[in-house]
Amino acid sequence: MASTTHAATAGATLQDQQLQLVTGHSIVNGQISTQGEDPLPFQAFASPSGVPIALSFHAASASEIEHAAHAAWRAFHLLAQRTRDDRALLLDRIAANIDALGDDLVAWACAETGLTAARIRAERDRTTFTLKMFAQLVREGTWVRAAIDIGEPTRKPIPRPDIRRMLRPLGPVAVFGAGNFPLAYSAAGGDTASALASGCPVIVKGHPGHPGTGELVAHAITKSVAESGLDPGTFSYLHAGGPREMEIGAALIRHPCIRAVGFTGSLEGGTALAKIASERPDPIPVFAEMGSTNPVFLLKNALQSQGDSIAEKLAASITSSNGQMCTCPGLIFALRDDATEQTIRHLATLLENAPPQPMLNRRTMEVLARRVGEVTTTEGVELRAGRAVVVNARNPTIASGPALFRTTLASFRAKRTLHKECFGPVAIFVLCETEQELLDAVALTQGSLTGSIFAGAMDATLSAKVQAILEHRVGRLIFNGVPTGVEVCTAMTHGGPFPSTNQPHTTAVGALAIERWCRPVTYQNAPDQNLPDELKSENPLAIERVVNGVETRAAV
Numbered sequence: 001m002a003s004t005t006h007a008a009t010a011g012a013t014l015q016d017q018q019l020q021l022v023t024g025h026s027i028v029n030g031q032i033s034t035q036g037e038d039p040l041p042f043q044a045f046a047s048p049s050g051v052p053i054a055l056s057f058h059a060a061s062a063s064e065i066e067h068a069a070h071a072a073w074r075a076f077h078l079l080a081q082r083t084r085d086d087r088a089l090l091l092d093r094i095a096a097n098i099d100a101l102g103d104d105l106v107a108w109a110c111a112e113t114g115l116t117a118a119r120i121r122a123e124r125d126r127t128t129f130t131l132k133m134f135a136q137l138v139r140e141g142t143w144v145r146a147a148i149d150i151g152e153p154t155r156k157p158i159p160r161p162d163i164r165r166m167l168r169p170l171g172p173v174a175v176f177g178a179g180n181f182p183l184a185y186s187a188a189g190g191d192t193a194s195a196l197a198s199g200c201p202v203i204v205k206g207h208p209g210h211p212g213t214g215e216l217v218a219h220a221i222t223k224s225v226a227e228s229g230l231d232p233g234t235f236s237y238l239h240a241g242g243p244r245e246m247e248i249g250a251a252l253i254r255h256p257c258i259r260a261v262g263f264t265g266s267l268e269g270g271t272a273l274a275k276i277a278s279e280r281p282d283p284i285p286v287f288a289e290m291g292s293t294n295p296v297f298l299l300k301n302a303l304q305s306q307g308d309s310i311a312e313k314l315a316a317s318i319t320s321s322n323g324q325m326c327t328c329p330g331l332i333f334a335l336r337d338d339a340t341e342q343t344i345r346h347l348a349t350l351l352e353n354a355p356p357q358p359m360l361n362r363r364t365m366e367v368l369a370r371r372v373g374e375v376t377t378t379e380g381v382e383l384r385a386g387r388a389v390v391v392n393a394r395n396p397t398i399a400s401g402p403a404l405f406r407t408t409l410a411s412f413r414a415k416r417t418l419h420k421e422c423f424g425p426v427a428i429f430v431l432c433e434t435e436q437e438l439l440d441a442v443a444l445t446q447g448s449l450t451g452s453i454f455a456g457a458m459d460a461t462l463s464a465k466v467q468a469i470l471e472h473r474v475g476r477l478i479f480n481g482v483p484t485g486v487e488v489c490t491a492m493t494h495g496g497p498f499p500s501t502n503q504p505h506t507t508a509v510g511a512l513a514i515e516r517w518c519r520p521v522t523y524q525n526a527p528d529q530n531l532p533d534e535l536k537s538e539n540p541l542a543i544e545r546v547v548n549g550v551e552t553r554a555a556v
């Protein structure tokens with residue numbers, strides 16, 4: 001029988017059998033939950049067509065939130081009794097079960113976000129790679145930073161106690177994913193992977209922009225939890241959308257069983273959720289990865305020697321995933337001269353010729369239209385290339401072309417609206433008159449995930465001065481490269497000072513991300529049977545040991 005095609009989009013369609021993979025209900029304590037006392041249906045919309053997807057989603061009820069939180073609390077204590085190999089196996093299984101979703105997952109993610117199949121496949125591979133990276137980290141074990149100060153009962157005048165310390169999990173974690181990464185920063189994204197790796201159960205608050213994709217991934221995680229013989233409360237997924245959407249997130253954060261929050265999204269969302277967490281009777285940490293302007297500094301010799309190629313790299317980066325990347329280069333700074341003018345002209349032509357691309361959803365498009373409007377009407381700013389975003393009732397299409405603005409450092413300094421993220425394919429070129437102005441510009445930029453310096457051989461002195469200031473404002477410094485493309489590896493940092501995050505000492509990507517869900521616990525004079533495996537005297541793990549103040553490494 002031929003299947004019907006729904007929600008036609010430019011490149012993505014959902015077949016009947018793909019629609020049937022998703023129930024529209026939350027997954028609580030290992031079960032599809034239809035027990036909600038307040039199941040208000042909401043819709044997902046295909047991008048760029050704006051057509052509603054033919055399935056109703058039910059926002060989680062108060063009792064479902066309660067059930068998920070208590071199940072997670074129970075699971076937390078049971079997970080603590082399992083080995084690190086059990087957790088590693090769970091992560092590997094999740095990766096395999098996500099892969100097994102195959103093209104159905106790709107079709108859902110493309111339909112709900114308007115992102116291309118190639119981008120979604122790459123994001124899926126990155127997601128499963130991250131899961132496997134954390135599995136490896138957990139198996140290897142030294143991430144817990146175990147330290148042992150062996151006691152000296154005979155020490156005079158008082159005995160020296162035996163002191164052992166390691167990182168221990170905080171408890172159930174609530175994860176809020178972002179609209180622009182339906183896989184890598186969502187249900188099974190870096191926050192979920194690192195929290196499960198650390199031994200924390202996870203409750204995901206689904207993103208209303210891609211509820212079907214989120215639920216499909218949640219099924220893969222739930223299946224993996226069952227296959228691993230772990231408690232079903234280890235993972236729950238709550239649908240959230242419609243009028244109660246924000247209420248669900250807030251109720252989850254306020255729940256006493258939740259011990260930490262991972263958030264990826266806007267500055268407004270991250271700060272609102274951090275406030276809720278800080279107002280609890282027992283405040284809990286919120287690790288909010290938020291918006292970023294990712295300043296790029298183009299130095300003179302680099303522009304003279306490779307201006308056209310820099311413009312091409314920037315154009316590709318600005319339009320990658322239609323600029324809906326937390327690492328999109330939003331601010332570009334350079335000294336005013338002929339080479340700079342030529343680079344601006346070339347960049348403007350490339351962006352002018354770039355076709356409109358889908359945007360994630362109507363709200364993202366409306367927010368972008370508002371920001372572009374603010375920048376366009378700012379005194380001293382010229383629209384150098386691109387079209388305005390078209391949002392009106394008669395235009396259902398969810399798409400936008402890029403825009404390039406040009407201004408001076410004086411205007412940039414005076415107008416705070418130019419310092420904020422424009423989430424979409426938009427960049428502002430800021431011209432400086434002197435090297436001192438360029439250094440002032442570095443100091444004016446706010447906290448960002450990344451900062452880039454394009455420098456030629458003759459720019460070494462200025463490059464070092466820019467770096468010295470920029471290093472304090474960003475999480476990742478890039479030389480002669482654009483910020484898009486975050487490699488998942490041990491040494492990666494994806495974080496930065498406020499407003500790019502609210503916790504500048506942490507990262508959302510890379511091995512260190514696991515430490516967000518832990519705290520150091522010290523055991524004094526504990527009998528071996530009361531110690532976690534990593535701290536037991538006979539444990540052959542290659543852990544840090546501090547014997548009488550001298551750090552050593554135990555033999556494996």
Ligand code: NAP
Binds near residue numbers: 185289326327
């Ligand atoms: P968003 O609007 O902040 O949404 C993120 C999640 O938080 C959604 O589930 C959202 O639900 C919820 N939320 C937001 N405000 C809330 C509130 N006051 N109370 C309860 N829940 C709330 O962000 P987005 O549009 O999905 O993503 C785009 C943003 O994410 C951009 O700024 C981008 O730069 C940033 N981002 C950052 C990173 C990073 O690593 N730093 C990575 C990717 C994206 P609703 O949608 O219903 O409000």
